[in-house]
Amino acid sequence: MSKPPLALAAENLARGYGDRWALSGLNLQLAAGRSLLLAGPNGAGKTTLLRLLATTLRPNEGRLEVFGIDPIKSPMAARRHIALLSHRTQLYTELTAAENLSVAANLLGLARNPQRVPELLQRVGLEGRGDDRVRTYSAGMRKRLAFARLLLQDPKIVLLDEPYGQLDPSGFAFVDDLIEQFIAEGRTLVLSTHLLERASPLLRSGLILAAGRMAWVGAADDLPQAFSERFNA
Amino acid sequence: MSSGFHKEHLIGALGLALLSYGTWMALFVVPPMSHFQEVGRIFFLHVPTAWNSLLVLTGAFVIAIGALINRKRGWDAALEATVEVGVLYTALLLIQGTIWARPTFNTWWTWDPRLLTAAILLVAFAGVLSLRSFAEGRDRRLVWTAAATIVAYVDVPIVYFIVKWLPRGIHQPHSFPSTVSPDYHIALRCNAFALLFIAIWLIARRTRLTLLRDAGTAMAPAAEQGADGSAMLAGVDG
Amino acid sequence: MNPVLRQGLAVLSKDMLLDLRGRSRISAVLFFAVMTLLLFSFAAEPDPESMRRHAAGYLWLALLLSSILALGESFRSEVEDEALEGLRLLPVDPRALFYGKALSNTLFLLVLAVVLLPLALGLYAVEVRGSMTHLAGFIVLGSAGLAAPGSLYAAMTSRARGQDVLLPLLLFPLVVPVLIACVKGTGLCFSGDAMGQSSSLLSVVGAFDLVYWSVCGLLFGRVIDE
Numbered sequence: 001m002s003k004p005p006l007a008l009a010a011e012n013l014a015r016g017y018g019d020r021w022a023l024s025g026l027n028l029q030l031a032a033g034r035s036l037l038l039a040g041p042n043g044a045g046k047t048t049l050l051r052l053l054a055t056t057l058r059p060n061e062g063r064l065e066v067f068g069i070d071p072i073k074s075p076m077a078a079r080r081h082i083a084l085l086s087h088r089t090q091l092y093t094e095l096t097a098a099e100n101l102s103v104a105a106n107l108l109g110l111a112r113n114p115q116r117v118p119e120l121l122q123r124v125g126l127e128g129r130g131d132d133r134v135r136t137y138s139a140g141m142r143k144r145l146a147f148a149r150l151l152l153q154d155p156k157i158v159l160l161d162e163p164y165g166q167l168d169p170s171g172f173a174f175v176d177d178l179i180e181q182f183i184a185e186g187r188t189l190v191l192s193t194h195l196l197e198r199a200s201p202l203l204r205s206g207l208i209l210a211a212g213r214m215a216w217v218g219a220a221d222d223l224p225q226a227f228s229e230r231f232n233a
Numbered sequence: 234m235s236s237g238f239h240k241e242h243l244i245g246a247l248g249l250a251l252l253s254y255g256t257w258m259a260l261f262v263v264p265p266m267s268h269f270q271e272v273g274r275i276f277f278l279h280v281p282t283a284w285n286s287l288l289v290l291t292g293a294f295v296i297a298i299g300a301l302i303n304r305k306r307g308w309d310a311a312l313e314a315t316v317e318v319g320v321l322y323t324a325l326l327l328i329q330g331t332i333w334a335r336p337t338f339n340t341w342w343t344w345d346p347r348l349l350t351a352a353i354l355l356v357a358f359a360g361v362l363s364l365r366s367f368a369e370g371r372d373r374r375l376v377w378t379a380a381a382t383i384v385a386y387v388d389v390p391i392v393y394f395i396v397k398w399l400p401r402g403i404h405q406p407h408s409f410p411s412t413v414s415p416d417y418h419i420a421l422r423c424n425a426f427a428l429l430f431i432a433i434w435l436i437a438r439r440t441r442l443t444l445l446r447d448a449g450t451a452m453a454p455a456a457e458q459g460a461d462g463s464a465m466l467a468g469v470d471g
Numbered sequence: 472m473n474p475v476l477r478q479g480l481a482v483l484s485k486d487m488l489l490d491l492r493g494r495s496r497i498s499a500v501l502f503f504a505v506m507t508l509l510l511f512s513f514a515a516e517p518d519p520e521s522m523r524r525h526a527a528g529y530l531w532l533a534l535l536l537s538s539i540l541a542l543g544e545s546f547r548s549e550v551e552d553e554a555l556e557g558l559r560l561l562p563v564d565p566r567a568l569f570y571g572k573a574l575s576n577t578l579f580l581l582v583l584a585v586v587l588l589p590l591a592l593g594l595y596a597v598e599v600r601g602s603m604t605h606l607a608g609f610i611v612l613g614s615a616g617l618a619a620p621g622s623l624y625a626a627m628t629s630r631a632r633g634q635d636v637l638l639p640l641l642l643f644p645l646v647v648p649v650l651i652a653c654v655k656g657t658g659l660c661f662s663g664d665a666m667g668q669s670s671s672l673l674s675v676v677g678a679f680d681l682v683y684w685s686v687c688g689l690l691f692g693r694v695i696d697e
Contacts, residue, residue, distance in 0.1 A: 357641075
């Protein structure tokens with residue numbers, strides 16, 4: 001009986017910009033349904049790692065596999081399983097929120113369902129604002145819309161890059177909610193944040209990056225302590 | 234830093250030797266032909282330059298395709314070198330053409346298919362080189378250079394063909410008298426190979442220089458060792 | 472329906488929607504095109520015969536110059552917030568991304584051409600003595616010929632620092648065949664095509680379009696990779 005493939009398997013992953021290595025020597029094995037808290041000071045390489053895992057970036061060295069698929073050979077097959085909530089909203093500001101979502105739904109090949117967009121908007125707390133152009137949205141609202149689009153993709157692997165960013169306290173609860181939902185649904189989750197005390201109880205494993213290198217691995221519960229020991233700010 | 238003798242110098246030396254011989258033949262041995270003035274002897278450099286510039290650009294095209302399939306750094310260096318030499322030869326071609334045209338036809342420039350094609354090629358491939366300085370990141374530079382080279386090269390036959398539609402130019406038609414001394418062919422072929430070898434030499438030197446200059450960027454440092462000496466692995470704890 | 476085709480049509484409708492929303496940008500490009508046409512008539516000798524002879528040239532030059540603006544704009548919204556990246560990760564096949572964008576750019580250029588043509592006819596006092604179908608052919612095939620490599624290069628240069636200079640530098644030498652063939656062909660449609668040359672010119676542009684729509688479609692995915 002063969003083991004099911006790991007959701008994410010990375011070996012010696014490295015990515016550089018010019019003469020600098022933004023990330024190097026990254027090893028990761030995340031089984032399906034497990035979660036990983038990603039921490040580190042600014043510039044440590046967290047965003048680079050998430051973009052590599054999302055297959056947005058090609059690694060300069062090392063290998064990555066998504067459910068056993070090589071994203072360089074079969075990018076479309078690999079990307080079907082992944083969704084990334086990134087720093088940049090990846091939205092069309094000239095279109096309305098509803099239009100952004102229906103364009104995505106259309107491209108995903110989802111069957112036409114007039115209820116889908118209103119339900120999604122409600123889920124992320126944007127009901128009634130669907131017909132406003134994204135240009136008029138605040139940063140927090142754009143984040144919520146980005147979450148809506150992520151939900152649309154129904155991904156097996158969820159990658160969140162600073163999901164709490166730009167949100168107010170009610171927004172924090174909203175994100176906690178979603179994280180718990182993702183985990184309950186059995187999705188694989190990698191989350192990078194500065195709010196370590198908040199996120200660590202929700203997640204299972206932890207990784208601290210510093211200057212593009214792995215600095216510490218362990219259980220997520222132990223991460224805040226390990227972090228303050230290293231970066232006693 | 235390698236200090237050994239690089240083989241390409243042999244080819245370069247051979248090229249220069251052939252060029253000297255071919256040029257000597259062109260200047261002193263080939264009997265004058267009826268419709269050429271003395272300056273027409275530049276023909277023996279001009280035609281081989283034309284052949285070789287097209288050949289080198291074709292080489293760039295092939296390397297570009299290879300570079301897209303196999304993204305190793307060596308391909309980027311070779312591609313850049315080949316395009317540069319291609320641009321050099323095309324520029325030389327245009328300069329030679331001007332040198333010939335002025336005393337022969339009393340004009341610096343003419344709307345002639347071959348000259349026009351060369352001018353467009355020069356700008357197109359100079360643009361490809363220009364693109365390189367705006368591309369951030371090694372990988373992107375390689376992909377963009379390769380893509381732009383492919384796109385520019387595929388245009389060459391189309392450009393040449395369409396430019397022939399313009400009013401007929403004053404370029405010499407390829408109708409030379411059949412009874413021509415064998416020295417004529419020897420001089421042409423000699424210079425053709427000479428320029429080819431020189432091109433190979435230049436490309437090899439440039440590639441080598443680029444690779445040397447970039448050799449400082451070593452491989453990424455390997456994975457960290459954990460407390461027990463084995464490589465660190467994320468995602469398995471908790 | 473073939474998934475790439477379906478996605479391509481979805482991308483096309485997204486782009487057309489974006490174009491509609493960006494009405495102010497469209498009118499700006501239109502005014503620029505009209506202004507260019509006027510500038511040519513100011514700069515040239517006021518001799519009606521010479522104007523008539525060069526009308527086709529001025530028309531296509533105006534179209535070419537404004538296409539640079541239009542093409543550059545077409546990727547601005549994609550790159551501002553990394554929207555194109557977001558689409559790529561849905562995942563959307565990069566060929567669909569390319570053909571959708573190239574088609575919407577072709578349509579935009581067609582709109583430009585349709586506005587400029589009667590203006591040119593009026594300004595330079597020309598009539599269409601030759602075939603209207605051939606004229607339409609040159610306009611459609613010429614726009615498509617500009618749009619395909621233009622979209623590829625616009626995607627590249629939108630991420631480069633020197634976009635405003637790079638895009639014309641890269642595109643202009645490339646589209647010389649289209650320019651020459653369409654100017655000559657359009658001129659023949661104006662003056663009357665006594666020797667029936669316009670069909671061969673149309674096939675040259677057609678061949679160019681065929682080659683470039685395939686080559687650029689193949690290259691697009693690599694070019695937008697990081």
